[in-house]
Amino acid sequence: VRKGNPNIGADVGGDDAVHLSFLPCLPQIKIGDHADFTTVVTPELNEQFLFAQHDYHERYWLGERPLVHPGLLASMSSLEFRVKPTSGWSGLAARDVVRFLGPAYVGEKLLVTWTAVDFIEKRGRPYFIKKSNITSRDRGSPVLERLAYTTYNPLTRR
Amino acid sequence: MSIARKSTFDVGVMIHGEAKEISISRTRAAAGGPFDSPEWPIRDLHTDDGLAQASGLRAQIGAGTALHGYVLQVMMELFGEEWLLYGSTDIRYLRSFYVGETVRAYARVTVSEPGRIGMDVWVENDKGEKILAGASVFDRDRD
Numbered sequence: 001v002r003k004g005n006p007n008i009g010a011d012v013g014g015d016d017a018v019h020l021s022f023l024p025c026l027p028q029i030k031i032g033d034h035a036d037f038t039t040v041v042t043p044e045l046n047e048q049f050l051f052a053q054h055d056y057h058e059r060y061w062l063g064e065r066p067l068v069h070p071g072l073l074a075s076m077s078s079l080e081f082r083v084k085p086t087s088g089w090s091g092l093a094a095r096d097v098v099r100f101l102g103p104a105y106v107g108e109k110l111l112v113t114w115t116a117v118d119f120i121e122k123r124g125r126p127y128f129i130k131k132s133n134i135t136s137r138d139r140g141s142p143v144l145e146r147l148a149y150t151t152y153n154p155l156t157r158r
Numbered sequence: 159m160s161i162a163r164k165s166t167f168d169v170g171v172m173i174h175g176e177a178k179e180i181s182i183s184r185t186r187a188a189a190g191g192p193f194d195s196p197e198w199p200i201r202d203l204h205t206d207d208g209l210a211q212a213s214g215l216r217a218q219i220g221a222g223t224a225l226h227g228y229v230l231q232v233m234m235e236l237f238g239e240e241w242l243l244y245g246s247t248d249i250r251y252l253r254s255f256y257v258g259e260t261v262r263a264y265a266r267v268t269v270s271e272p273g274r275i276g277m278d279v280w281v282e283n284d285k286g287e288k289i290l291a292g293a294s295v296f297d298r299d300r301d
Contacts, residue, residue, distance in 0.1 A: 045192050052188035053227045054178050059239065070234065070242060071227025075188070090203050090213040092251070093222035099246040103239060155212040 017120035023128055025089035025152045026081070035080035035114045038137060041068045046106050060106075068104040073134060073144050078114040081130055088155050094127060095149035101142040109137040117147070125151050166236065167270045175232045175263040180220045182257050189221040215254060220261075222251040225281045225290045228263040232279075236265075237296050244300065249279065249292030260284045265294065273298035 023029065043061065049072040050056050059067050074096065083089045104110055111134070118129040128150045134143040190199025199205040203219050210218045226249055233241045255261060261283050269276030274297045281290040
């Protein structure tokens with residue numbers, strides 16, 4: 001995790017949101033922090049997701065350049081920004097705002113960047129708002145922008 | 159996929175995807191990480207009954223991002239690979255859903271202009287409850 005600008009995206013949560021300075025479930029993360037990684041979607045990982053989705057369209061597995069399933073692109077997460085069960089909290093997806101910018105192909109290197117945009121509380125629930133960009137490293141082409149909202153429940157036992 | 163036709167993209171036309179049964183194996187495939195990871199399946203609410211129950215849930219829950227994927231499957235069938243250049247979604251996960259439920263993605267055309275199609279999108283469970291809702295836009299002229 002790289003430390004970053006604490007002022008990014010201060011208005012993302014809406015009028016009724018209370019902005020928090022940190023999240024109890026991820027106290028080490030600060031607004032503006034980045035977590036980046038490079039990944040390759042292998043044919044096996046793409047097929048795993050096709051099975052998960054019951055979606056076996058040939059565009060994802062046949063031909064010279066099969067496409068990465070868009071649902072897989074829209075669900076790539078950062079381990080650094082995930083709560084672990086030992087934290088005493090569990091995370092639930094609350095909202096996703098996704099803009100597709102171009103295809104991604106099986107076997108190419110993808111740069112996935114995550115930025116902590118805001119921590120808010122609405123109706124007593126904490127939310128972590130984080131932004132993701134996926135870019136093809138091989139082609140230098142943007143693939144996807146995503147704003148992901150995650151909320152958290154305290155565990156009653158671990 | 160089923161389209162209640164007039165023209166596919168007339169305002170008011172409703173489209174739905176195939177019914178999908180939520181199973182443990184498909185949920186783990188969606189949310190557990192790569193099969194070849196030494197940590198597979200990653201322990202979370204989608205893979206671990208104990209953890210889910212400690213969070214106040216009845217049992218391990220289906221993956222919300224898989225529901226989003228069902229919506230995207232409908233979009234890809236409607237718009238083809240152009241969706242990956244001009245498509246966007248804004249969706250909210252409304253309630254938890256469980257193994258054994260059957261769900262289906264829907265879309266209804268709300269905006270139909272040359273090069274721009276707006277839709278309400280949602281996913282229902284077999285009780286007719288919305289478990290995901292939002293909007294999608296296909297726009298060839300977006301910035």
